[in-house]
Amino acid sequence: MVTLAIDLAFILEKxxxxxxxxxxxxxxxxxxxxxxxxVAGYIQDRYGPNRAGPGGIFQPFADxxxxxxxxxxxxxxxxxxxxxxxxxxxxxMAMLTSAVIPWGREIELFGRTIPLQIADINIGxxxxxxxxxxxxxxIMIGGWASNNKFSLLxxxxxxSQMISYELxxxxxxxxxxxxxxxxxxxxxxxxxxxxxxxxxxxxxGFLIFLVCAFAECNRTPFDLPEAESELNQxxxxxxxxxxxxxxxxxxxxxxxxxxxxxxxxxFGGYDIPFVNDAALTESIGTNLMALLQTISLFAxxxxxxxxxxxxxxxxxxxxxDQLMKLGWKSLIPLALFNMVITGLIVLIKENGWPx
Amino acid sequence: MPTLTNxxxxxxxxxxxxxxxxxxxxxxxxMGITLKHFFTKKVTVQYPEEKRPFxxxxxxxxxxxxxxxxxxxxxxxxxxxxxxxxxxxTMEAAERKEGEEHLYRxxxxxxxxxxxMLRCIFCGLCEEACxxxxxxxxxxxxxxxxKRETFIYGKSDLLIPDPKKEPELYQQALGSRAKRExxxx
Numbered sequence: 001m002v003t004l005a006i007d008l009a010f011i012l013e014k015x016x017x018x019x020x021x022x023x024x025x026x027x028x029x030x031x032x033x034x035x036x037x038x039v040a041g042y043i044q045d046r047y048g049p050n051r052a053g054p055g056g057i058f059q060p061f062a063d064x065x066x067x068x069x070x071x072x073x074x075x076x077x078x079x080x081x082x083x084x085x086x087x088x089x090x091x092x093m094a095m096l097t098s099a100v101i102p103w104g105r106e107i108e109l110f111g112r113t114i115p116l117q118i119a120d121i122n123i124g125x126x127x128x129x130x131x132x133x134x135x136x137x138x139i140m141i142g143g144w145a146s147n148n149k150f151s152l153l154x155x156x157x158x159x160s161q162m163i164s165y166e167l168x169x170x171x172x173x174x175x176x177x178x179x180x181x182x183x184x185x186x187x188x189x190x191x192x193x194x195x196x197x198x199x200x201x202x203x204x205g206f207l208i209f210l211v212c213a214f215a216e217c218n219r220t221p222f223d224l225p226e227a228e229s230e231l232n233q234x235x236x237x238x239x240x241x242x243x244x245x246x247x248x249x250x251x252x253x254x255x256x257x258x259x260x261x262x263x264x265x266x267f268g269g270y271d272i273p274f275v276n277d278a279a280l281t282e283s284i285g286t287n288l289m290a291l292l293q294t295i296s297l298f299a300x301x302x303x304x305x306x307x308x309x310x311x312x313x314x315x316x317x318x319x320x321d322q323l324m325k326l327g328w329k330s331l332i333p334l335a336l337f338n339m340v341i342t343g344l345i346v347l348i349k350e351n352g353w354p355x
Numbered sequence: 356m357p358t359l360t361n362x363x364x365x366x367x368x369x370x371x372x373x374x375x376x377x378x379x380x381x382x383x384x385x386m387g388i389t390l391k392h393f394f395t396k397k398v399t400v401q402y403p404e405e406k407r408p409f410x411x412x413x414x415x416x417x418x419x420x421x422x423x424x425x426x427x428x429x430x431x432x433x434x435x436x437x438x439x440x441x442x443x444x445t446m447e448a449a450e451r452k453e454g455e456e457h458l459y460r461x462x463x464x465x466x467x468x469x470x471x472m473l474r475c476i477f478c479g480l481c482e483e484a485c486x487x488x489x490x491x492x493x494x495x496x497x498x499x500x501x502k503r504e505t506f507i508y509g510k511s512d513l514l515i516p517d518p519k520k521e522p523e524l525y526q527q528a529l530g531s532r533a534k535r536e537x538x539x540x
């Protein structure tokens with residue numbers, strides 16, 4: 001008989017970590033909706049919401065309560081099971097990616113060393129890609145189950161857009177992986193802590209990744225699935241109440257996660273710039289260091305979130321054929337080119353060819 | 356074909372240059388513009404706390420005037436009601452009794468004076484018609500309400516505060532009109 005050694009403390013620690021990360025990502029997403037409206041206002045020479053609470057900080061809660069109080073309409077002609085499943089899938093898939101992102105190095109609590117990452121799996125990036133691809137289903141199912149032409153069109157657009165841009169994204173990542181030699185996000189961050197950040201090795205790769213991240217999150221200028229001037233509301237046309245809320249919320253969670261991913265892959269993750277991490281850990285202790293690292297990561301994430309909004313309120317939407325042309329005819333060749341060049345350089349470096 | 360006006364502009368149909376096809380320089384420029392707007396002074400007027408000043412010739416809610424001793428000017432002659440194109444004004448006249456000389460300036464006064472603010476078009480013809488300087492249009496507008504009845508303003512709503520009993524409120528009700536007249540005189 002095989003006895004499986006189950007470390008109860010380990011399970012507990014992971015559960016707490018998962019709970020904390022879910023709460024944090026929800027809170028961040030909640031306040032991103034608020035930030036979005038504020039940024040939109042400021043860019044348009046207005047103040048944005050500032051009535052609920054001091055400076056309007058309770059606005060997201062007011063929005064949430066409003067969404068919960070609304071009548072929840074399920075259209076008669078819709079497929080009811082899938083109609084409910086759609087937003088649930090969108091939300092779940094948005095949350096799942098956070099499992100492999102390292103939020104900090106480690107903390108010491110009750111004599112245990114707890115890494116600030118839910119799962120340090122050695123195929124971290126593949127996992128991310130798998131989950132991101134699943135995100136299409138939220139849109140597809142929702143759009144199809146609504147039994148509405150606009151929703152269906154939007155869902156199709158969303159699906160083809162996401163599939164197209166995933167390719168370029170993957171190719172951009174492959175070039176990065178050639179340099180790091182690891183799929184584990186933790187290892188990638190550790191490498192960047194000691195050496196240079198990956199953005200300096202892979203500027204073109206980062207640019208491609210950034211553009212694709214915008215497309216994957218369905219953010220302007222690639223928000224074709226919810227192009228209100230053509231498709232009314234897009235795939236969430238028939239949704240109301242908190243189901244609509246989930247769809248909108250999933251978008252912001254996605255934004256948060258992809259910002260975290262960009263920070264992790266290209267901007268050193270939780271690495272504090274211009275600081276020797278090991279030396280600082282010696283002097284101020286592991287726990288304080290973990291806090292500083294998390295703050296550092298969140299500062300980077302915050303910048304990317306702002307960048308997402310900044311772009312949204314600057315650039316108009318692409319036409320659909322332009323979108324496809326950009327994806328297939330520009331980004332994929334560019335990513336391939338980047339991959340070949342990177343491969344060449346890696347090869348030269350490893351073999352020490354003298355030219 | 357010659358154009359009818361000289362405002363027509365030929366459309367530039369040249370294909371995009373390499374620089375333009377890259378989008379990025381143009382995007383960077385646009386982002387610069389939006390960032391500049393991010394830091395500019397906002398034009399919003401935070402309404403309930405901060406109000407826009409009205410023009411001195413603004414025609415708002417009506418006020419029934421009193422003279423310096425606090426007596427009502429109105430004699431219920433009805434010229435304002437006749438002048439009113441929207442027929443918003445109604446009144447009932449009454450005769451001044453013995454001992455009411457401190458309340459009304461002349462022998463006849465308006466016992467009831469009503470303006471329907473939903474009918475009123477704020478044209479100011481009543482102000483022009485009045486021979487006694489008894490009615491003028493102030494610099495506020497009618498506050499919103501859920502009931503129609505509340506928009507029929509009676510004498511209690513329209514009369515200016517007594518300059519003897521409540522001088523501060525009187526000055527406030529006069530608004531910039533007092534300043535204007537001060538300049539004139």
